[in-house]
Amino acid sequence: MSTEIMNVTVKQAPKKKTPMLKTMKKYWMFYIMMLPAIVILLVNNYIPMFGIVIAFKNINYVDGILGSPWSKFENFKYLFMTKDALIITRNTLLYNSSFIVLNLVFPLMFALMLNEIKNRFLAKLHQTVMFLPYFLSMVVISYLAYAFLSDTNGFINNSLLPMLDIEAIKWYFTKDFWPYILSLVNTWKNMGYYTVIYMAAIIGIDEEYYEAATIDGASKFKQIFTITIPLLTPIITIMTLLQVGRIFNADFGLFFQVPRESGVLFPVTNVIDTYVYRTFLTVGDIGLSSAAGLVQSVVGFSLVFLSNWIVRKIDSDNALF
Amino acid sequence: MNAEIEKINTESNPKNRLPKLATFGIHSMFTVYSFLCVIPIILVIMVSITDESTIVRDGYSFWPSVFSFDAYEFLFKDATSIIKAYTVSIIVTVVGTCLSMIIIALYAYPISRKDFPHAKFFTFFVFFTMLFNGGLVPWYLVYVQMLDLKNTMAALIMPLLVAAFFVLITRTFFQTTIPAAILESANIDGAGEMRIFFKIVLPLSLPVLATVALFQTLAYWNDWFLSLVFITKEGNISIQYLMYKTMLNIQYLSTNSTAASAITAAGGTFKFPSESVRMAMVIIGIGPIIFAYPFFQKYFVKGLTVGAVKG
Numbered sequence: 001m002s003t004e005i006m007n008v009t010v011k012q013a014p015k016k017k018t019p020m021l022k023t024m025k026k027y028w029m030f031y032i033m034m035l036p037a038i039v040i041l042l043v044n045n046y047i048p049m050f051g052i053v054i055a056f057k058n059i060n061y062v063d064g065i066l067g068s069p070w071s072k073f074e075n076f077k078y079l080f081m082t083k084d085a086l087i088i089t090r091n092t093l094l095y096n097s098s099f100i101v102l103n104l105v106f107p108l109m110f111a112l113m114l115n116e117i118k119n120r121f122l123a124k125l126h127q128t129v130m131f132l133p134y135f136l137s138m139v140v141i142s143y144l145a146y147a148f149l150s151d152t153n154g155f156i157n158n159s160l161l162p163m164l165d166i167e168a169i170k171w172y173f174t175k176d177f178w179p180y181i182l183s184l185v186n187t188w189k190n191m192g193y194y195t196v197i198y199m200a201a202i203i204g205i206d207e208e209y210y211e212a213a214t215i216d217g218a219s220k221f222k223q224i225f226t227i228t229i230p231l232l233t234p235i236i237t238i239m240t241l242l243q244v245g246r247i248f249n250a251d252f253g254l255f256f257q258v259p260r261e262s263g264v265l266f267p268v269t270n271v272i273d274t275y276v277y278r279t280f281l282t283v284g285d286i287g288l289s290s291a292a293g294l295v296q297s298v299v300g301f302s303l304v305f306l307s308n309w310i311v312r313k314i315d316s317d318n319a320l321f
Numbered sequence: 322m323n324a325e326i327e328k329i330n331t332e333s334n335p336k337n338r339l340p341k342l343a344t345f346g347i348h349s350m351f352t353v354y355s356f357l358c359v360i361p362i363i364l365v366i367m368v369s370i371t372d373e374s375t376i377v378r379d380g381y382s383f384w385p386s387v388f389s390f391d392a393y394e395f396l397f398k399d400a401t402s403i404i405k406a407y408t409v410s411i412i413v414t415v416v417g418t419c420l421s422m423i424i425i426a427l428y429a430y431p432i433s434r435k436d437f438p439h440a441k442f443f444t445f446f447v448f449f450t451m452l453f454n455g456g457l458v459p460w461y462l463v464y465v466q467m468l469d470l471k472n473t474m475a476a477l478i479m480p481l482l483v484a485a486f487f488v489l490i491t492r493t494f495f496q497t498t499i500p501a502a503i504l505e506s507a508n509i510d511g512a513g514e515m516r517i518f519f520k521i522v523l524p525l526s527l528p529v530l531a532t533v534a535l536f537q538t539l540a541y542w543n544d545w546f547l548s549l550v551f552i553t554k555e556g557n558i559s560i561q562y563l564m565y566k567t568m569l570n571i572q573y574l575s576t577n578s579t580a581a582s583a584i585t586a587a588g589g590t591f592k593f594p595s596e597s598v599r600m601a602m603v604i605i606g607i608g609p610i611i612f613a614y615p616f617f618q619k620y621f622v623k624g625l626t627v628g629a630v631k632g
Contacts, residue, residue, distance in 0.1 A: 019438075023437075023438045023439065027431070027437055027438075027439075027514075029513060029514035029515055030430075030431035030434075030437060030439075030514060031431075033427040033428070033430060033431055033514070033515070033518065034427065034428045034431055034432075034443060036424045036427065036428075037424050037425070037427065037428035037447070037482075037483045037488070038428075038443075038446070040424070040479065040482050040483045041446065041447060041450060041483055043463060043468070043479075044460070044463075044479065044480055044482075044483070045450040045454060045455075046450075047455075047459075047463050047467070048454065048455030048456070048459035048460040048462075048463050049453065049454070049455040049459075050455070050459070051455045051456075051458065051459020051460070051462060051463070052455050052456065052459065054458055054459055054462075065462070110354075113347045113350070113351070114351070116339055116344070116347055117347060117348065117351070122348070122351075125355070126351045126352075126354075126355050127618075128615055128618055129355040129358050129359060130354065130355060130358055131614075131618050132358050132359065132362075132611075132614065133358055135539060135543075135610050135611075135614045135617065136543070136607060136610070137542075137543035137544075137545060137561050137607075138543075138545070139545050139561050139562075139564045139565045139568070139606075140561075140564070140603055140606065140607050142565075142568060143365060143564065143568065143599075143600070143603045144361035144362065144364070144365060145361075146568070147361065147364045147365050147368060147381050147600070148361065148364070150380075150381070152380070153376055153377075153380040153381050153596065154380065154381060155364060155380065155381050155382065155383075157380065158379060158380025158381065158382065159380065159382055188357075188358070192358075220339055245452075252546065253545075253546065257545075257565070260568065260569070261569070273457075276456065276457050276458070277457060277550075280457060280458055280461070281461075281550065286458055289457065289458055290456060290458035290459065293455075293456025293457050293458055294456055296456065297453060297454055297455065297456050300453075301452055301453045304452055
């Protein structure tokens with residue numbers, strides 16, 4: 001009995017002493033394989049995380065980042081005193097909230113309807129064409145919008161409005177239209193992507209549910225609301241959760257390229273991302289832009305956890321992590 | 322029994338058929354929407370082949386009264402800046418995509434192995450980058466001050482190399498499709514991890530590798546943000562960035578063209594069909610994507626459904 005215990009302890013002892021070293025010895029090749037990605041992640045993601053101290057400093061180039069004096073919360077105070085802080089937060093939140101709704105309702109409707117097109121060729125064709133805008137860069141999209149909206153040569157001002165007997169509109173100088181234009185462009189670009197995701201989920205639903213429902217005499221409409229949509233809840237939750245977590249991060253390209261940096265439009269097109277970019281690289285105010293960037297990162301980070309936590313409370317299977 | 326079920330599901334069952342009017346409505350709605358997806362591109366194509374003075378008189382239109390291929394002629398005759406930008410875009414896209422694919426796969430394989438004790442830590446190491454970032458300013462300073470990569474092609478390639486989302490997708494693919502038994506037996510036969518990875522894992526993972534490659538190709542080809550941030554001098558200007566520059570200042574193209582500078586140096590004013598040239602450049606810029614995209618789409622759909630990223 002005692003020898004057995006002795007044996008066991010002897011056997012286990014070296015394992016317990018140096019588990020770290022032992023795994024490293026056994027799996028050394030793994031670390032070499034992962035090395036390139038680790039180096040890039042460190043440089044591209046982790047070292048900048050330490051750079052958040054910049055937001056608490058009064059940076060000057062002579063002393064460098066570490067040598068510059070601390071300014072405590074000066075940068076943040078200054079940021080929240082400007083009226084930009086309110087505008088960019090409002091714009092970011094409102095646009096992203098409306099995008100979340102638009103990116104759910106229309107693609108879901110489209111996916112449900114596309115599923116009803118029994119002609120395989122036609123369904124495939126529509127899906128392919130709808131996906132096209134997703135592949136275009138924002139620069140290209142800004143040109144496409146410009147072709148319609150340009151004051152002097154644009155299609156709308158030259159061909160459409162004269163036909164309706166309406167006077168030409170200076171699109172890039174009129175604030176009122178831009179919330180709609182930007183929502184339209186965003187939906188147009190992303191429709192194909194989200195439709196494909198929901199479509200794939202719908203196709204994945206087991207046919208037997210529908211067979212059973214048909215035998216029970218459920219109508220097509222009833223089948224959609226009692227089978228399809230409930231079974232899509234997990235994917236809908238995940239897609240929405242991913243977007244809610246990023247509600248503080250605006251699509252930089254959309255807000256930077258499509259309005260063509262028209263200053264008149266800033267009150268309705270300036271979002272946190274464009275603000276950080278402009279105060280940093282155009283104006284050159286490091287303190288202010290890094291403060292705004294930090295607020296964005298921290299709030300965004302908390303929102304991911306908050307939304308995930310709420311979903312886990314309701315239904316843990318749908319939580320992201 | 323089987324026949325009965327088939328009958329239930331066929332269109333002959335009135336319960337499973339939409340009313341004719343609804344079907345018609347769906348068809349016409351999709352036709353209109355598909356049309357709306359391509360119409361802006363058609364407009365740009367038409368403008369690019371419109372005569373310059375016609376644009377000035379009538380504006381952009383779908384069917385110009387006078388056609389002209391001057392814009393393309395100009396671009397091909399004096400193409401230095403376009404060719405340069407195209408070269409930069411192609412180099413960045415090809416090098417970036419190849420590197421990124423191999424780096425992602427090399428990282429995803431160890432973290433997909435259940436027997437690797439540190440797999441959890443390294444999965445979190447990459448997942449965390451999706452949740453939190455230091456913001457634009459520190460990130461910029463790392464590249465410009467620490468690594469001194471301003472105005473280099475490396476600055477256009479490196480930031481996109483390790484896309485966390487694709488690392489996780491690739492890991493899930495390895496976990497779900499490569500049987501652990503194969504890896505074990507290879508291990509018993511004395512094959513090293515590197516050998517197993519290149520000889521067994523990679524050949525079995527072509528679908529996910531294709532997905533990553535296509536997504537990354539698109540990301541690199543369409544990128545203009547990195548140029549906007551890191552490129553301040555001539556040279557290393559990608560096609561997307563050239564388009565952006567030309568959008569803001571139409572003269573940008575002519576200041577970069579050799580013919581134009583020769584003429585202005587001689588004291589003359591250089592005229593070129595700027596409006597149509599600008600649109601022609603967009604068409605040339607989206608060209609490769611348009612041709613590749615039906616093929617892309619197949620893998621996109623596959624990639625999106627390749628597996629949940631959860632965990």
